Amino acid sequence: MIVVPRPAYSLREKVYFWEIAKGLLVTFGHLARNLWGAALRNRTIQTWEYPEEPRPYPQRVRLLHRLVKRPDGTPKCVACYMCATACPAVAIEIIAEPSPDDAIEKRPISFVIDELRCVMCGFCVEACPKDAIRMDSEVGDLMGTRREDFIFTLDRLLEMKPRAGAYLGDRELEAKRKAGLI
Amino acid sequence: MAQETVKITINGKEVVAPKGTLIIEAAAQAGVEIPHYCYHPHLSRPAVCRMCLVDVEGQRKLQPSCSTPVQSGQVIRTDSPKVQEAVREVLEFTLINHPLDCPVCDQAGECGLQNNYQDYGLYNTKFTLPKVHKAKVQKIGPTLTLDAERCILCSRCVRFTDEITKTHEMGIMQRGDHAEIRAVKEVNNPYSTNLADICPVGALTQNDFRFKVRVWYLKHEQSICPGCARGCNIVVDHYRGEAQRMRPRNNNAVNQSWMCDDGRLLYKAIRSEDRLNAPMLRKDGKRLAVTPSVAFSEALQLLEKHAKHTATQGSAFVSNEDAFALAMLLKMMQAPVAASLRESPAGWDDDALLRKADRTPNRTGASAFSGTEDFAVRLKNATLALVIQEDALPDRSLYPQLAGVIYVGTHDCPTAKAADVVLPMAMWAEYEGSFTNFQGRVQRFRPVVAAPEGVVPLWQLASRWSQAFGGKLFASAAEVFRAMATEHPLFAKMTFDGLGELGLCAPSTEQSKEAQA
Ligand code: SF4
Ligand code: SF4
Ligand code: SF4
Ligand code: SF4
Ligand code: FES
Numbered sequence: 001m002i003v004v005p006r007p008a009y010s011l012r013e014k015v016y017f018w019e020i021a022k023g024l025l026v027t028f029g030h031l032a033r034n035l036w037g038a039a040l041r042n043r044t045i046q047t048w049e050y051p052e053e054p055r056p057y058p059q060r061v062r063l064l065h066r067l068v069k070r071p072d073g074t075p076k077c078v079a080c081y082m083c084a085t086a087c088p089a090v091a092i093e094i095i096a097e098p099s100p101d102d103a104i105e106k107r108p109i110s111f112v113i114d115e116l117r118c119v120m121c122g123f124c125v126e127a128c129p130k131d132a133i134r135m136d137s138e139v140g141d142l143m144g145t146r147r148e149d150f151i152f153t154l155d156r157l158l159e160m161k162p163r164a165g166a167y168l169g170d171r172e173l174e175a176k177r178k179a180g181l182i
Numbered sequence: 183m184a185q186e187t188v189k190i191t192i193n194g195k196e197v198v199a200p201k202g203t204l205i206i207e208a209a210a211q212a213g214v215e216i217p218h219y220c221y222h223p224h225l226s227r228p229a230v231c232r233m234c235l236v237d238v239e240g241q242r243k244l245q246p247s248c249s250t251p252v253q254s255g256q257v258i259r260t261d262s263p264k265v266q267e268a269v270r271e272v273l274e275f276t277l278i279n280h281p282l283d284c285p286v287c288d289q290a291g292e293c294g295l296q297n298n299y300q301d302y303g304l305y306n307t308k309f310t311l312p313k314v315h316k317a318k319v320q321k322i323g324p325t326l327t328l329d330a331e332r333c334i335l336c337s338r339c340v341r342f343t344d345e346i347t348k349t350h351e352m353g354i355m356q357r358g359d360h361a362e363i364r365a366v367k368e369v370n371n372p373y374s375t376n377l378a379d380i381c382p383v384g385a386l387t388q389n390d391f392r393f394k395v396r397v398w399y400l401k402h403e404q405s406i407c408p409g410c411a412r413g414c415n416i417v418v419d420h421y422r423g424e425a426q427r428m429r430p431r432n433n434n435a436v437n438q439s440w441m442c443d444d445g446r447l448l449y450k451a452i453r454s455e456d457r458l459n460a461p462m463l464r465k466d467g468k469r470l471a472v473t474p475s476v477a478f479s480e481a482l483q484l485l486e487k488h489a490k491h492t493a494t495q496g497s498a499f500v501s502n503e504d505a506f507a508l509a510m511l512l513k514m515m516q517a518p519v520a521a522s523l524r525e526s527p528a529g530w531d532d533d534a535l536l537r538k539a540d541r542t543p544n545r546t547g548a549s550a551f552s553g554t555e556d557f558a559v560r561l562k563n564a565t566l567a568l569v570i571q572e573d574a575l576p577d578r579s580l581y582p583q584l585a586g587v588i589y590v591g592t593h594d595c596p597t598a599k600a601a602d603v604v605l606p607m608a609m610w611a612e613y614e615g616s617f618t619n620f621q622g623r624v625q626r627f628r629p630v631v632a633a634p635e636g637v638v639p640l641w642q643l644a645s646r647w648s649q650a651f652g653g654k655l656f657a658s659a660a661e662v663f664r665a666m667a668t669e670h671p672l673f674a675k676m677t678f679d680g681l682g683e684l685g686l687c688a689p690s691t692e693q694s695k696e697a698q699a
């Protein structure tokens with residue numbers, strides 16, 4: 001066990017007013033700098049005038065979900081429920097059925113994400129063993145007036161387009177190749 | 183006869199076990215779990231999987247604990263580095279050709295490979311050759327799907343079909359890493375779904391449950407199968423308030439570890455189309471849905487008016503508590519006791535394993551509280567008929583003197599359609615109670631899902647009605663059981679909680695006599 005002693009207050013700190021004045025100095029310093037900056041059109045303010053002034057997304061941002069397709073257009077998802085299990089917000093609802101293709105075996109008949117419940121944590125993407133769900137669609141700011149606008153069904157998730165610059169390879173296959181399995 | 187015991191030491195802990203016990207069993211009793219695949223308490227022991235190896239002091243080689251009996255003074259270690267190394271290597275070997283289908287495999291979550299890999303995993307494959315592929319998704323019978331690639335060749339299924347059902351459908355063909363499990367004929371025996379339970383991996387899965395729910399979402403409740411007089415001990419797995427599957431639970435005195443295929447599907451009756459969900463009254467030939475309290479008092483008025491002239495048909499489908507509370511109601515009404523129980527629905531004969539021709543779960547218990555006279559005879563001089571569960575009065579025009587018919591049951595039937603008052607009652611999976619099986623074993627079932635709104639078990643209805651006649655209002659099934667235990671020798675000296683997980687036999691019944699002999 002380590003005991004960390006409280007730092008003792010100096011007399012100046014105990015008197016209090018000097019310290020408050022120091023704090024206010026910082027506050028008013030910012031105010032002055034921003035007024036000055038606005039006057040000279042040389043901005044130092046950290047607030048953005050969104051949405052008129054859109055910000056570029058960083059490389060690794062998590063945007064709304066999309067489901068990856070197989071070459072024939074069917075979902076890559078095999079309805080393993082890993083994402084739904086990992087989701088801390090219980091935002092994902094899946095119903096599974098046997099796939100007509102025995103090599104695939106299982107597929108989702110319904111796959112619904114409630115984007116209003118989603119907390120954008122990305123756990124679903126991490127959990128997916130098939131690299132079937134990704135958060136790199138082109139939509140980052142979804143607007144709607146009804147709840148249903150935020151319910152993403154299987155079809156809607158498959159239609160979501162990857163954003164410009166998104167990684168398009170197949171991580172699952174690559175991992176298998178790396179492990180020497182294929 | 184006192185059993186001979188031996189003293190052994192497992193992982194430094196002294197354990198006393200009956201002579202002849204296998205090490206794996208003695209360890210389990212002492213709370214030490216030894217990983218295993220091929221061992222099953224109710225099958226022979228071929229010791230083929232080699233997962234259960236343990237270190238026995240004085241023996242140079244590791245011993246398979248599933249086929250080594252305990253011997254006095256043995257010092258056994260299941261956690262030494264040597265054992266762990268061996269188990270890890272066995273597991274690695276088992277997984278060499280395993281497809282790792284976990285995302286689509288229905289066993290994931292209750293898989294022997296996954297579970298043991300958590301403890302003994304290698305986490306790094308050394309194997310670089312291509313895997314051997316085998317036949318997948320084979321529908322080998324109406325109830326099962328076989329994936330030969332996932333099979334670890336433990337031979338449990340082969341032994342089950344050879345030793346238990348004696349139908350010999352499963353076999354292991356070829357040798358070496360081409361050894362493959364196959365169904366040599368259609369697997370269509372009445373106990374086939376047990377194969378899905380005993381298969382430690384996802385090679386054999388049950389069609390009915392396949393892809394329905396991931397098993398880690400399931401909640402479990404102990405219960406009793408209501409399918410026949412055997413009363414197999416079961417677990418009902420449920421999810422979001424719906425029963426999803428039934429599987430057997432070990433009770434050596436009743437069903438070992440098995441149950442039959444038909445029993446397994448009985449959970450479907452809980453939400454079937456013809457389930458009675460709301461009380462109904464018949465007015466001018468039409469049925470009107472009413473609130474439970476209206477139907478309850480309507481029925482009570484009839485009972486009060488015709489009290490002594492009520493003919494009652496009890497049922498072998500209701501619990502002991504239900505039958506007893508009904509008998510108490512009739513006693514308070516001064517009505518004759520319930521008529522003799524009806525014949526069981528046909529369909530089966532007794533077989534050598536579990537199934538009994540009597541397809542009612544509680545004939546022994548319910549007959550303790552019914553008379554010997556036929557319902558048809560009773561009806562001749564009755565003015566009110568009270569029918570529980572059975573389709574006993576489909577044509578009431580035969581008895582023109584009947585002023586009323588009350589039907590209390592779970593599903594719709596001609597009798598219910600003709601009744602004046604229909605009161606739905608809770609099904610076995612919706613309340614707490616006990617059944618007495620054909621051996622006289624009283625076994626408890628527990629509520630798994632909620633009953634439809636306003637629907638209560640028969641004992642509650644009966645005890646509430648009996649209040650109007652000065653009877654006692656029971657607060658719980660346990661209270662009914664307490665009263666019942668003092669009234670009837672079949673339940674003598676038993677308490678509801680004392681029934682425990684495996685049930686009890688009264689001293690007078692067959693089984694306890696057998697046990698004493
Ligand atoms: S991002 Fe997180 S909260 Fe949103 S669906 Fe995925 S797991 Fe759930
Ligand atoms: S984790 Fe991936 S494969 Fe599994 S259900 Fe979710 S999206 Fe589908
Ligand atoms: S049998 Fe077990 S390890 Fe094999 S695929 Fe199924 S869940 Fe995974
Ligand atoms: S199918 Fe299952 S039970 Fe049968 S041998 Fe293979 S692993 Fe064992
Ligand atoms: S359990 Fe002992 S060898 Fe398989």
